[in-house]
Amino acid sequence: MKRGLAVYAVFAYAFLHVPLLILAIFSFNSSKFAVWESFSFQWYRAVAADANLIESSVNSLIIAIVATAAATIIGTLAAYGLWKKGSAWLSGSLYLSLVTPEIVTGVSLLALFQWIFRFAHLRLGMHTVILAHVGFSLAYVVVVVLARLRSYDRTLEEAALDLGATEFGAFYRVTLPYLAPAIAAAAMLAFTVSIDDYVITSLVAGVDSQTLPMVIYTMARRGVNPALNAVSTLLVFGLGMLILLSERFRKA
Amino acid sequence: MFRRRGPAPVNTKTLRNIFLAPTAILTAITMLAPLAIIVVYSLLTRGAYVGVELPWTIENFTRLWDPVYGIIFLRSFWIAAVATTLCLVLGFPLAMFIARSGPRKNLYLSLVILPFWTSFLIRTYAWMFLLRDTGIINSALQALRIIREPLPLLYNDGAVILGLVYGFLPFMVLPLYATLERLDPSLLEAAADLGARPWDTLVRVTLPLCAPGIRAGAILVFIPCLGTYLTSDLLGGSKTVLIGNLVQNQFTASRDWPFGAALSLALMAIAIGLLFAVRNRGEGLL
Numbered sequence A: 001m002k003r004g005l006a007v008y009a010v011f012a013y014a015f016l017h018v019p020l021l022i023l024a025i026f027s028f029n030s031s032k033f034a035v036w037e038s039f040s041f042q043w044y045r046a047v048a049a050d051a052n053l054i055e056s057s058v059n060s061l062i063i064a065i066v067a068t069a070a071a072t073i074i075g076t077l078a079a080y081g082l083w084k085k086g087s088a089w090l091s092g093s094l095y096l097s098l099v100t101p102e103i104v105t106g107v108s109l110l111a112l113f114q115w116i117f118r119f120a121h122l123r124l125g126m127h128t129v130i131l132a133h134v135g136f137s138l139a140y141v142v143v144v145v146l147a148r149l150r151s152y153d154r155t156l157e158e159a160a161l162d163l164g165a166t167e168f169g170a171f172y173r174v175t176l177p178y179l180a181p182a183i184a185a186a187a188m189l190a191f192t193v194s195i196d197d198y199v200i201t202s203l204v205a206g207v208d209s210q211t212l213p214m215v216i217y218t219m220a221r222r223g224v225n226p227a228l229n230a231v232s233t234l235l236v237f238g239l240g241m242l243i244l245l246s247e248r249f250r251k252a
Numbered sequence B: 001m002f003r004r005r006g007p008a009p010v011n012t013k014t015l016r017n018i019f020l021a022p023t024a025i026l027t028a029i030t031m032l033a034p035l036a037i038i039v040v041y042s043l044l045t046r047g048a049y050v051g052v053e054l055p056w057t058i059e060n061f062t063r064l065w066d067p068v069y070g071i072i073f074l075r076s077f078w079i080a081a082v083a084t085t086l087c088l089v090l091g092f093p094l095a096m097f098i099a100r101s102g103p104r105k106n107l108y109l110s111l112v113i114l115p116f117w118t119s120f121l122i123r124t125y126a127w128m129f130l131l132r133d134t135g136i137i138n139s140a141l142q143a144l145r146i147i148r149e150p151l152p153l154l155y156n157d158g159a160v161i162l163g164l165v166y167g168f169l170p171f172m173v174l175p176l177y178a179t180l181e182r183l184d185p186s187l188l189e190a191a192a193d194l195g196a197r198p199w200d201t202l203v204r205v206t207l208p209l210c211a212p213g214i215r216a217g218a219i220l221v222f223i224p225c226l227g228t229y230l231t232s233d234l235l236g237g238s239k240t241v242l243i244g245n246l247v248q249n250q251f252t253a254s255r256d257w258p259f260g261a262a263l264s265l266a267l268m269a270i271a272i273g274l275l276f277a278v279r280n281r282g283e284g285l286l
Helices: A001-025 A042-049 A051-084 A090-099 A100-115 A126-149 A152-164 A169-195 A198-202 A212-222 A226-251 B012-044 B059-065 B067-099 B102-117 B118-131 B136-143 B158-180 B185-193 B197-209 B211-226 B230-236 B243-251 B256-280
Strands: none
Touching: A001 A090, A001 B067, A001 B118, A001 B158, A042 A051, A042 A226, A042 B059, A042 B118, A051 A090, A051 A169, A051 B012, A051 B067, A090 A126, A090 B256, A100 A126, A100 B012, A100 B067, A100 B243, A100 B256, A126 A198, A152 A169, A152 B256, A169 A212, A169 B012, A198 A212, A212 A226, A212 B059, A212 B118, A212 B158, A212 B230, A226 B102, A226 B118, A226 B230, B012 B256, B059 B067, B059 B256, B067 B102, B067 B158, B067 B243, B102 B158, B118 B136, B118 B158, B118 B197, B118 B230, B118 B256, B158 B211, B158 B230, B185 B197, B197 B211, B230 B243, B243 B256
């Protein structure tokens, strides 16, 4: 039984990891085709020379950084507020945002923005993408931070209050340091969902706010392009580094 | 829902309300207002070029009963159900392996979570690279002279299901692992002492005790699979039209926003209905 499970697990892990591994290996293939020829960096050079890819990567980074910062701060405050006293309304709408299919979130935001544009001289662009990203990553932040608050000893804060701290002082100097690892994890999660999102972003982005996933998607639909393997490897590698860094940070 | 214990600290209302305000405003803008707009749009008439016009109508909802769309709903259900079942069947032994692997548990668990942190889009593209006519699998089989013409591996329902299972397997393994890990081993020993074979123990002891994990995993996989857009578009090609693709199409190429809005509401109603149907009191994320 145990041996059987171990053999099975090897296959399951292979299923989970080999496809990405193959993608990474073939990003160093000199041939345009899916047959190994020789080792080469040419597709990485092609990526570096592609203005479209570079510009969209910069857009993606700006959006992810701004949206992560906003969602992390706002979501942490909300988690703390909900921990003090629950709010069925707010929990309900956050839960709703987690279970709403992405495509529905996307089209309904598009419908809202188009309706607002009837009255205001605005267009789809970075701002609409950032607003959408803050909106959908907020619930993730609240869930992660609230989970940590559940194991928090309420008397610590009460002690701070008894010793003369203001309410905000007790939050800022006692509770917040305790929450730091969860806040870092929440920020990581918000960053990854933001940098990776295609479905919602493609609906609310303007012509001048193409993101990396949008460019990757268009390239993938068009067909074989080894440069795409190189971009993918860079993105997966970049996100992997970020996770390792955040783990280090969390343990330190 | 969090329940407070012990006495309340004095005068915490103001700070709490200030802290909740930004989230309240943001969810109102990015969640509730869009939903309200969708409800209104679903009751209006399609505009001449784009958008919506008066008069009010319920025609968008009556159109949902058209068999053309009924088939798309049924196919989406079918594909999501197959993907969820496969995730359960493939994920259960893996979760069991991790739960029983002692000190190396955390390493094995992070190997499951790792793909979750890498891009979903890239993971879907990886399968395009493997499955397409000029992809790795077909190239290898042709080089080995096993086949002459490439096998049609991509752009069919099988490829969509494969992509969904690959994408959502971690969502199934995590809750299963959480329940299996808490399982009291003495219960399994008791079953064995009383003469149960390993298979009997699995079916009559382990599985029933894992019900909460199975339920959580099934929900976490089924709902996103039902509304999938990306996987079916990239791996299913133009042949695989599921609810998600249908909704997207109404808001882009077809320019029928009111009908797209009605479809979105139907999809949400199904998702929320399912959540309520399998809900277990005392479980919940928020």
